[in-house]
Amino acid sequence: MIDHPTAGRPHRRALLQRTPSRLVPLALAAAIAATAASARAQQAPTPETRAAGLVARMTLEEKAAQLGNDAPAIPRLKIPRYNWWNEGLHGVARAGYATVFPQAVGMAATWDEALMHDVGDVIATEFRAKYLATRSPDGGTDWYRGLTVWSPNINIFRDPRWGRGQETYGEDPYLTSRIAVNFIHGLQGDDPATFKTIATAKHFAVHSGPESNRHREDVHPSPHDLEDTYLPAFRATVTEGKVASVMCAYNAVDGVPACASDDLLEQHLRRAWGFKGFVVSDCGAAANIYRDDSLHYTKTPEQAVAAAFTAGMDLICGDYRNNMTTEAGPIVNAVRQGQLKEAVVDRALVRLFAGRIRLGLLDTEPPRAYAAIKPDDNDTPAHRAVALKAAQEAMVLLKNDGLLPLKTAPKTIAVIGPNADSEDALVGNYNGQPSHPVTVLAGIRARFPDAKVLYAPGTGLVGPAEPPVPDANLCVDAACRTTGLKAEHFAGPALAGNAQDGVERNARAAWQDGGHNASARWTGYLKAPRTGDYGLRYLSNAGYRIWIDGKLVVDAWDVTDSPSIAAGKATLQAGRTYPIRIEAVQRGARGDQKLVWSTPVDGGREAVDLARRADLVVFVAGLSANLEGEELKLQVPGFLGGDRTSLDLPAPQERLLERVVGAGKPTVLVLMSGSALAVNWADKHVPAIVQAWYPGGEGGHAVAGLIAGDYSPAGRLPVTFYRSLDGLPPFGDYRMDGRTYRYFKGPVLYPFGHGLSYTTFRYGTPALAASSIAAGNPVDVTVDVANTGKRDSDEVVQLYVGKPGDTAHPTLAAFRRVHLKAGDRTRVTLALDARALSQVDAAGARMVVPGPYTVYLGGGQPGHAQTVKAVLAVTGAPFALPK
Template structure:
């Protein structure tokens, strides 16, 4: 059912409602209207990387990890599993008449904000720092959630529209000031693609203001762009409490009644919060009209019709509860987890280890036995968890595995934990190889109110520095003192600097993110060489001290596209256990943009996947342009010695650059396209040992 037909049917139903009933339906916890046969409907549900907060579900790697796969097709498979489990849960909840919170099919996911600053605690929920990668992954996720059937399998909701990425502590009163160029070049593309290409059916407005106006009552973002230029067909919901902030924190209106009225009239259909209870006062004082109420209610009921709620035979009603975290879903979860692990360093091919030859392994660190670190935030509850220690024991069956936490994430080494360091050191000093699992978890990076503050390190969910917490830095030093055969596994939702000594001393370093319920198994299989890692960094790890002020939303000096200093680990970078050669780059113009063809050969000794990356460089002196811009990706799997002509189609959208007024224009000096397994910058060339191919795109 398309939106037009659903809206027609919705309008017939909404016409039967009184003004008071319409108002009641604009609250996220919409009550039943028994005289019309309408059930209660709580719109709030979450599914960033699995159905969250509602019992057993497949817990996939956190979003930032899945972004590291650079594989939209695999992400769509994961999202399809998520929507299957969503239907399974809904079928049971509906059977028992439970339509409360976390029970329905309207999911406030994905988060397609740009991870512009690696200190942001909620960056783990995003697809990284790049607008193209975020757009591609976001569209893939939306496609998997919503499906291709006659009815929506579930309804996705892209958030937080549109300029939102910290600081968490200031989100309720902050004004994100951005130029037109940054708005259209960085912050809007993923939302534009979600609306115009993926037909996302929900948009959530952010807490903050953008250029002076609250994001849930924004004339330009909502009226001119979303409902105007993009012709959005879906519903708009406020973040939870955001309309309360319009008066209480932003002081944009003179009362909550006025806040409710201005939000509704500017296009916010649904209030997560209670301020829309004030709409009755707004209606009685002529601040809003019945037409305003009808429009919003019709948008909301169109989605419910598209989900098949009012059909005699409910769609997808045959999906059983037994699909939840079932063996086939766990198998896909393991595939996904393997594709998230970024190999940052592998000195002298130290990895992979041989399970037959390595007799003793120390598995050390505060995350080595942690379940919480597997999950990230907005998590479900898996039926099976495999920690890193579990995975190493399972894969290295002939090895003795010495396990020690060494310290806590952000405390330890003192008082009751005085012996923790020595236990970790003892394990490491008596093992042939030490696997040191350090990093963070959602207790110290995450959303405001959901993460702890650690003095001098993190505040309100955001980090203050890019290094490890002090106690972990001390643990790393002590482990470096007692072993040379060290593998560091960084488990975090953001890039973490383990320190100069550790980077130099460790034989191998792996960025593992929050790898999902079976992530420990994936890490162990990587260590044992059961697959060649193929993940790439979806966000830059800059060198310490080079970041702009966190509150500055200008893109100058941020992300790989506008950095001026060489980073520690660049966006798009990652190593494998096999090598790929690129040659014979060809480019041609097409009606839709450009077609890029490059020959890729596996020149190494094992089969492997390679995420082929295409970048554009724009020649234009009239305004600032990015250092380069990712514009195409395709994963190819090759056996040793095998070659393939990889074809990547680049949409014309990404062949244009953005001027100072926010217009997409053809660069005056044309476009040069680059192909390789990383971005075309000196630091990536240095780390990988080769440069990307390049070719000017002819008109």
């Protein structure tokens, strides 16, 4: 557990009560001093007053420049440069070494609200540490080094095809809201006067793919679906989480761009929910408003910024990837042309500068509550311990025929599969770089030091295995008298200017903290070990291209912050050397960039041979952010542009899995992915299946510990694992009918809320605080839970409510993760308020309807897990709730 600034502090009144009588005068003196300090604080100008004073002294041109994500310094006003763009989805992202937690969907699988607060708190500490370590003398910040965190992503993962679903907390609005609210509290801190960081709830609203159409999508949700599914988590983050920032989405809603929607930004966000913070556009969303190839809602940039700022957007994030910039010119022009009131510009700036002031970014000293944070409070052992706990809690045991936990330590373990030794499979997207990444292979070796651990990837994710090109196969000269490559490193991204050159063993780059404007070129010769077809690519999150024998075989130069699996093909002859040139751009997103290849070898044969020799097989399969992610330039079978066109395990992995299982040895299938996989064959033939998500830097330890039985798994699915796409509506259809556990009508492979344990639990008869309540009143539900097995374990107590006349299946309304030692029991009380008992009609009105309600409690959904139930009578007239 991470210490918080106020943790363990006794209340002042209680402290005085316990104070010995001889010290009372001192205590009273301290109280008087505190009162005086409070009075002085009340006389100090508010952040809004300070911000208004700064804005009043700016020229129009200065004001306009401050409305882009990279806000320049204004020295005469002692305002330092500030880049608002900072990513912290599951750790400080794109800023070098950091503690990397499980990807967001994995953190949702913990169903642990308190842990999410601790995770947010650690991430905020590391943001503060990086800010202190990298700020300029005047306090200015660069990209990814600030304190405004563009996270969490609370869009609903309505369809398993969406590549960015991994960034969300799953398919259920209630689970999403609870995970998000606690994460936000951790990020923003516990001090009422200052922010530790500022969190950003995104993308507002009704946004969840397809990636290929995200800049043009005009979504028309029904009033029911808007209120029932798409808005509740946003409402909770504002009304309960007190989130200080919201990001408006790329898409339009009912014909109006989300970043220019008065209905979303003013009527819902500010008036109905009382939002007090600032709204930032998704990166490029402001340009979508006018661009011909996007929403084309207005004809000119001036009209676009006028519409957006008037509706309530406060900050433009430009998207350099698509030439959607934050130039100040259109803002200045719109004001001078009378299209945009300067008072609206001032309103946005006051909101922005008030946020910076509450962060302490305009003061010489950090806020007192966070003054103890030091520049080296980043990626610490204590923080990695929290990441390990999160990874352990995120593990979901999907199937277990008794193989796990292992009864005895195996003498020989075969670790097989494309994700077995993959760092990409640890981190997902929007990630930092773990300094001590523990892959599943490394975790198995560490946990079973006396076992003989054999390893073969056997296959790549969607093609042949791609190991690093060995140093011995790269030569400076054609005769291969000297191994290595000539290297040239440039300060900018364009391979231009003065270069630092020399000879290096390989085309590797460890660029964790090198910024965002570097590039490199390696030249030399490649020696082929055997005759056949080779595939070559550069493992990178930025642009690269490769030439073989003077021919450009792969050109991924326009890749920016997302990985690529684009590979070039070449037919080579054994013993010959071929001129090779590799060029790559540094974006600071990953720390281990290297040249990889596929060779004319049957990797599957080696993997099967190892399986036959082993006592236990751990097959590590799944996906990576190279396949599912944000707007990827990718088209391979099963995937398109970052989204998925199939839920199946990619065919090369499926074929290898079947061959390996055919070897007849006990096999554990570990799935690493950010979304559901339809592993129907494995469910019938593999004795144990673990969903590990993208588990973060400590993920390998968590997987190995689960297999060994060091802890009992208790993660639960935040999404439904469907058997196939059959029965699901088209991906582009935003109607919720037929989607998620609430509205899907067919059989599923593994249901929402599912997760097995190494022990058993028994639930007693639930007790309602009142068997009958008037519509609109709350009620508590209490149930006894006993651990009836022989293992200590967590249990996730889930409460679902079936409502009279509701079109949805019983819906999650409360949950709590509890720990029980073997043989122990506990009493769990869960509260149901009016919103938890409400439902939404076709017109979008939310109300509590009188009638009989069925309350189900257990370790999973009713109908899929053993549950107990109670009937609640709700009486009186229908009770309407505000939006």
